[in-house]
Amino acid sequence: MEEKTIKPNSLKAWWLAARPKTLSGAAVPVMIGVALAYADRALYGFNIVPALLCFLFAFLMQIDANFINDCFDYINGNDDETRLGPKRACAQGWIKVENMRYAIAVTTFLACMAGFPLIIYGGTEMILIGVFCVIFCFLYTTHLSYIGMGDVLVVLFFGIVPVCATYYLQTGTVTSSVFVVSLACGFVIDTLLLVNNYRDIDNDRRAGKCTLVVRLGAAAGRRMYLYVGVGACVLGACFLFTGHPFAFALPLIYLVLHVVTYRKMVRIDKGSGLNAVLGDTARNMFVYGLLVSVGLLL
Template sequence: MDEKQIRLNSAKAWLLASRPKTLTGAAVPVMIGLAFAGRDLGASDFGWLPALLCMLFAFVMQIDANFINDYFDFVRGNDDETRLGPRRACAQGWISPGAMRRAIIITTAIACCIGLPLVLYGGLEMILVGVFCVLFCFLYTTTLSYLGLGDVLVLVFFGIVPVCVTYYLQTEHFTIEVFAASIACGFVIDTLLLINNYRDIDNDIKAGKKTLVVRVGADAGRTAYLYSGVMAVVIGLLFAFEGHIFAFALPVLYLIPHYAAYRKMVRINKGKALNMVLGDTARNMFIYGLLLSAGILLNW
């Protein structure tokens, strides 16, 4: 895709602004929650409509978060010529700030419309879940990422909330297995934030953004990246103790590409070339999701 040929507010511009590669982070937790529900309910009792709504809500909220991040980082002046990560739509002039503001309103409204019918399956408390998802979607970029709380939010909103709520909407209860899987999922998806923050450590220090990597330093940030993936697999030991061997054994294979990405991270160390590790990490997250989901369903 030739970025020099992108017209203002064009379809190509909006596609880039939506950051399609990040959608794996939205898909994986829902996929894991649905795998547990499918295993525990069986095909005849599985709710296909709430499953579809959960996946669509996750996708739209991820795009909304990307738009919010693009706009507010542009307003703050964080996406300048020193940026090492993938180019951002507002900063590059692909999307006008006014159009991005309208898009944020529209995508937030669409997400709410998609999520509202889930009240029929999970009760009125689903409205509260939706409100918190939208609220923290804004607070992450505008406030919490500057306080070093991004990794906590990933654990909650890309792990615990989507995995557990997706399962609850199908079964109306939780299990310790599902909760453990949600924590493991959060650790895996946090690797994407860690590599982002590791690459941007110098710019974040300049911007006053106290990410976890800024707080602990680059060396410890690399170690956190490695052990976030390892922790996800270690948590999976619970599945083995419960007699679900495949749910533990298959995700162990994730450590092969994860360690390879870590070694590449160490070798590259700094600069735009770390974006290759970013791509590898997004792929590895999806691999983990597929392996864990397959392992869960094989223990049907």
């Protein structure tokens, strides 16, 4: 796809702004939560409707977060001509800021409508979870990512919250093992943010965006990328105590892929070549979710 052929406000422009490749990050935690609940269906039963609603809410919130990030990073001057990652819609003039603001309002509304029926299955506390998801979706880009809190939010809202909430909607409870698995999932998703911030470390410094990688330095950022992936697999040992040994063993394939990608990251070190590492990390992330889910169902 040639970026120079993109017309303002075209379907292609909106498609790129939605960043469809990032939807795997929304799918993986819900997938794992659903697999955990389905594995325990003999105890609690299983209902496909709340599972599908969780997927829909997660996808819409991910698109919403992408629109917010595109809009406010441009307003804050973080998406300039020195950017090494994929081009962004507002910065390139494909979509005007006022149109993006309208899209943000629409996707936020649609996400809320998708999540609202979940109160039927999980009670009114689902409203509180939805409100926190929306609030921190905005706070991430507009404030918290600039003070190094992005990784914490990823672990929370791409690990703990979606995995535990999806499981809770099916079972009415959250066990300690489910919490550990949700933490492992958050670690895996965070690898994507870490490599993204590692690539953009110089640009973020210039823009005053103090990500965790900026605060700790490039070398520490590389090591953290390796450690969180390894840590996720270590946490997966909890499956050995819950009767799901395959859910521990299969993700070791992910660990091999993760280490290979880390070595590639070290070898490339800087520049737009790290976009290939970003792509490999997104693939690894989806493989992890798939392997854990298959392991739970075996």
